[in-house]
Amino acid sequence: MYKEEDLVCVARRENNTKRSYLVVNRLQAKHIPAKPGRTLELFDQLAQLVKREYGNETLLLIGFAETATAIGARLAVYLNSYYMQTTRETETGVNYIYFSESHSHATEQKLAKDGLDEAVGRVQRIVFVEDEVTTGNTVKKIIQIIRDKYNGAFSFSVASLLNGMSGEAIGQFRSDGIGIHYILKTDHSDYTERAASYEGDGTYYEKAGAGDAVQWDFRELCGYVNARRLVSGRQYREACQRLWEQVHAELGNRSGQRILVLGTEEFMYPAIYAASRLEDEGNEVRCHATTRSPIEVSTEEAYPLHVRFELRSFYDSGRTTYVYDLGKYDLALVFTDACGMARDGADTLMGALCECGNTDIVLYRWCEL
Secondary structure (H helix, E strand, O other): OOHEEEEEEEEOOOOOOOOOOOEEEEOOOOOOOOOOOHHHHHHHHHHHHHHHHHHOEEEEEOOOOOOOHHHHHHHHHHHEEEEEEEEOOOOOOOEOOOOOOOOOOEEEEEEEEEHHHHHHHOOEEEEEEEEOOOOEEEEHHHHHHHHHOOOOOOOOEEEEEOOOOHHHHHHHHHHHHEEEEEEEEEEEEEEEEHHHOOOOOOEOOOOOOOOOOOOOOEEEOOOOOOOOOOOEEHHHHHHHHHHHHHHHHHHOOOOEEEEEEEEEOOOOOHHHHHHHHHHHHHEEEEEEEEEOOEEEEOOOOOOOOOEEEEEEEEOOOOOOEEEOOOOOHHHHEEEEOOOOOOOHHHHHHHHHHHHHOOOOEEEEEOOOO
């Protein structure tokens, strides 16, 4: 069993009047560098809860962007279920269902309607996967939209690492036939006060390019599977394994090295999987990801994040993203699925890695070749 201190760190959102705090998880491999093996163990525990409850049903797991995409993908791989993530990106030729996440820094969310159309008749239950459910309002919105559009084609549940819903809200969900499953129950009553107590006096770096002196290797890897569309857990597992095999063929056997593996924004699970394989080879590996979330950093030891690098997005150079608490490693690997990759995005991340003393850097872009 996990304790609150394992999974719950309260941080302060920057300039967010809707919700001033953010819960960050030391084991999730999103904002805080984490050991990938422990991350997958955590995700697998949630998968086991879902399996015990719905082992005889055909499931579609939907992971919420951006922080829960890796959790949802891992559950789908573990359960061999269907999978699809919500997204804030826009792809051509896709019909979307739109909904909002009102407390977020980026409120618009969407889900590929084409995937739901395919799921009708195949899937009995949709399980929405989150890192944290606080009120349940966002999930309630998308469930109502799907119910209206598909006229009772699916049953619904919610699975999350953390659940901060009130007893009344949980009761309403369950009386409406929506299952609620989680690893740890949280109480948000003092989180606003806790977030406000920190100084916010950490180290902040503004966007800075790598410059001509910084060199990194760039590789394109084939076999991309897009989890923003409907995929099967088996298909995604096999694709991630093939991705790892391509990486391993280039890197060779490594052991005893300090290695960083970074994902980019919504694209997290393939990076975590590759990181876990590197860890299995006897390396000291840390994994996390760039993010849209603007979080204040602070020098206090109890505060979860201390250094913030401001970046341009790999997916849109006009969008600001962030990465937290980078360090110096023997090898730094970056994974992205930004097929129209913004050069400025790569350049600012490489500049941040260089600022921390990293000199051996490889950028992998997973795409359809």
